[in-house]
Each structure stands twice: as C-alpha cells, then as structure tokens.
Amino acid sequence: MEAQKTTQLLQTQQQVPQSQRHEMIITLIKQEGFVTTEGLVQHFNVTPQTIRRDLNELDLQGKITRHHGGAGLPNSSIENTQYSERKHHLSAEKDRIAIELVKYIPNNSSLFIDIGTSTESVARALVNHRNLKVVTNNLHVASILLAREDFTVIIAGGEVRNRDGGIIGEATRDFISQFRMDFAITGISGIDMDGTLLDFDYHEVRVAQAMMSNARKTLTIADHSKFGRSAMIRLGHVADIDTLFTDAQPPLPLMEQLKLGQTKVVVC
Structure with missing residues (x-):
C-alpha cells in the first residue's frame, strides 16, 4: 500500500x-x-x-x-498596503466575520472601535443594534454609526490621517484612556506564528493598546490573510485578546499559542 x-x-x-x-x-x-x-x-x-x-x-x-x-505573502514589514486596496481585499470575508462578531455585543453596550477596514465592516454590521455608546478614532466608523439616532458616537481627538480617516497621536491615546468600555473592537495587520500581534504605525498601535487596556473585553477581527503576515510594530500578544474572529482555522503553531493564551477562536 x-x-x-x-x-x-x-x-x-x-x-x-x-x-x-x-x-x-x-x-x-x-x-x-x-x-x-x-x-x-x-x-x-x-x-x-x-x-x-x-x-x-x-x-x-x-x-x-x-x-x-x-x-x-512577501509583505514589507515597514509599510502597509494602500487603504483603497485594503478596503476591497477580502471584503466579503470581512463582512461575514463582522456579522458573526456583532452577535457577541449586546444592545445597550459601550465599545471602542479602532482604525481599519475590518472594523469598518463591524460598524456596518452594528447598525441593527440599539442604544450603543461608541468611542472611535475612525471617521469612517463614526460616519456609518451616525445613521442611528439612538447611538451615542464620540470621536477621539487628535491628528486625522487623510489616507484612511484614522485619528492618531498622544492626544488620542489620552482621550481614550478617560473611558472604561465594555468592549474594544480591534483589527490587526498581522499575527505572527508565535502569537505576536503586529502593526505598521507606532501611533496607531499606542491608541489600540489604550483601547484594549480600558475595555472589559477585547474582540479582534482578522481574516486569514493576517496569519503569518509581517509588520514592524509589536502591539501585543494573542493572550491579550479575549476572542479572535476569523474566516479560517489558524495554522497549528498559531492555534497552540491561542490555546495557551486562553483566547477563544470563532471561525465564521
């Protein structure tokens, strides 16, 4: 045989x-x-x-x-792809993951929503919720959620990036740190096989870290293209997030890190 x-x-x-x-x-x-x-x-x-x-x-x-x-992919570890490209890359997968993620957010919740095309998908999926209080450093997210009159949307102060509507800087981080929210909804540029969360912009990472530190739970959305992707700035470790929402089973080495970190994985 x-x-x-x-x-x-x-x-x-x-x-x-x-x-x-x-x-x-x-x-x-x-x-x-x-x-x-x-x-x-x-x-x-x-x-x-x-x-x-x-x-x-x-x-x-x-x-x-x-x-x-x-x-x-042989991605650069120092520069992210353009916002217009990221917006359309795996958009159907991001939307599908987002629809599942928002099932874990009850009505009347408070939440941070971070910069990114994946978190913008989450914002679109949240419009059927009721009475949410949202603090965000993403102008696109704010624009989406303002359609709901029963939502309270607070935009963090700071420097606005023209390329993607993100708001960053120490003023943004300080503003975020004044709140204590139920959830932090974050995206990520890359997840190394050792469980390290990676991103490209130091100032953006600082704001995301503040959101995670000031939320009771962190829910992270990451499509399968983020597994093994390189980026220069360390944001944290998968053990720092409560639930990872994705569209494919993570590779075995990463799954081992997720289990060690007691991070729940939801494959949509």
Missing part, C-alpha cells in the same frame, strides 16, 4: 513540473494570504518534503515568506 502511494505521488510530481507548481503555489498564496504546508501537500498530492523544498526555494527568491507550518 505504501509503495502504491509513493508511486502515485511520483506520478503526480511528474505530471506537474516544479516550475509550474511554484507558480501555482504563488497564485494560491496571493489568493489566500497564507497557506499551510499540509494544505499544499493535499492540494498537489505530493510529499511534505517536496512542498518544504518548494517553499524554501520560493522564499530564497523573495517570492513568498516562509513560516513554520506554511508560507505567506
């Missing part, structure tokens, strides 16, 4: 040349953001050793970023 399986794998490898498989792997990573070694083994019906060699070669060429248990 084992010999038969080996023969089948060798036949499959012969049918798909390495160069073609490399291109297919790159395409899958561009579509998914992160792929696991196990998933690629099943997809191509080849041995784990073959996939590991493929990933190592592609990583050396700078076409992907190799991680323990899989691979992701």
Whole structure:
C-alpha cells in the first residue's frame, strides 16, 4: 500500500513540473494570504518534503515568506498596503466575520472601535443594534454609526490621517484612556506564528493598546490573510485578546499559542 502511494505521488510530481507548481503555489498564496504546508501537500498530492523544498526555494527568491507550518505573502514589514486596496481585499470575508462578531455585543453596550477596514465592516454590521455608546478614532466608523439616532458616537481627538480617516497621536491615546468600555473592537495587520500581534504605525498601535487596556473585553477581527503576515510594530500578544474572529482555522503553531493564551477562536 505504501509503495502504491509513493508511486502515485511520483506520478503526480511528474505530471506537474516544479516550475509550474511554484507558480501555482504563488497564485494560491496571493489568493489566500497564507497557506499551510499540509494544505499544499493535499492540494498537489505530493510529499511534505517536496512542498518544504518548494517553499524554501520560493522564499530564497523573495517570492513568498516562509513560516513554520506554511508560507505567506512577501509583505514589507515597514509599510502597509494602500487603504483603497485594503478596503476591497477580502471584503466579503470581512463582512461575514463582522456579522458573526456583532452577535457577541449586546444592545445597550459601550465599545471602542479602532482604525481599519475590518472594523469598518463591524460598524456596518452594528447598525441593527440599539442604544450603543461608541468611542472611535475612525471617521469612517463614526460616519456609518451616525445613521442611528439612538447611538451615542464620540470621536477621539487628535491628528486625522487623510489616507484612511484614522485619528492618531498622544492626544488620542489620552482621550481614550478617560473611558472604561465594555468592549474594544480591534483589527490587526498581522499575527505572527508565535502569537505576536503586529502593526505598521507606532501611533496607531499606542491608541489600540489604550483601547484594549480600558475595555472589559477585547474582540479582534482578522481574516486569514493576517496569519503569518509581517509588520514592524509589536502591539501585543494573542493572550491579550479575549476572542479572535476569523474566516479560517489558524495554522497549528498559531492555534497552540491561542490555546495557551486562553483566547477563544470563532471561525465564521
């Protein structure tokens, strides 16, 4: 039986040349953001050793970023993608996650909502709630929620970024620190396989940390493309959040960190 399986794998490898498989792997990573070694083994019906060699070669060429248990996009760790691109990237997945997340927020709650296209999806999903009190540093979020007359929306002071309507700075952090809210709704640019939460802007991170510190619970929304994605600034660790809402099962190394941190994972 084992010999038969080996023969089948060798036949499959012969049918798909390495160069073609490399291109297919790159395409899958561009579509998914992160792929696991196990998933690629099943997809191509080849041995784990073959996939590991493929990933190592592609990583050396700078076409992907190799991680323990899989691979992701070769993203810059110092600069995020443009807001217009992020707004449309995996928008359906973000909306689906947001619809599930808001089920965990009762009416009459108070909450912080952070900067990001994912948190804007959460704001859109909240419009059917009642009597919410929201403090946000995101002008787009405020604009969405102002449609509800029974919502109280408070916009944090500070420097407004033209590119995405985010409000940042020490004044913003100080303003946030004056409140104690039921929930902090946060997004994240990347989650390392060791559970580190990563972002690109130091000032934005400082505000997000203040929200998490001054909320009773932190609910974080992150689509699967954030798993293994690099960014330069450390925001915290998955142990600092109460529930992670996502659209795909996190890779095994990250799941282990989530379990160790007693962070609940909701896959939508």
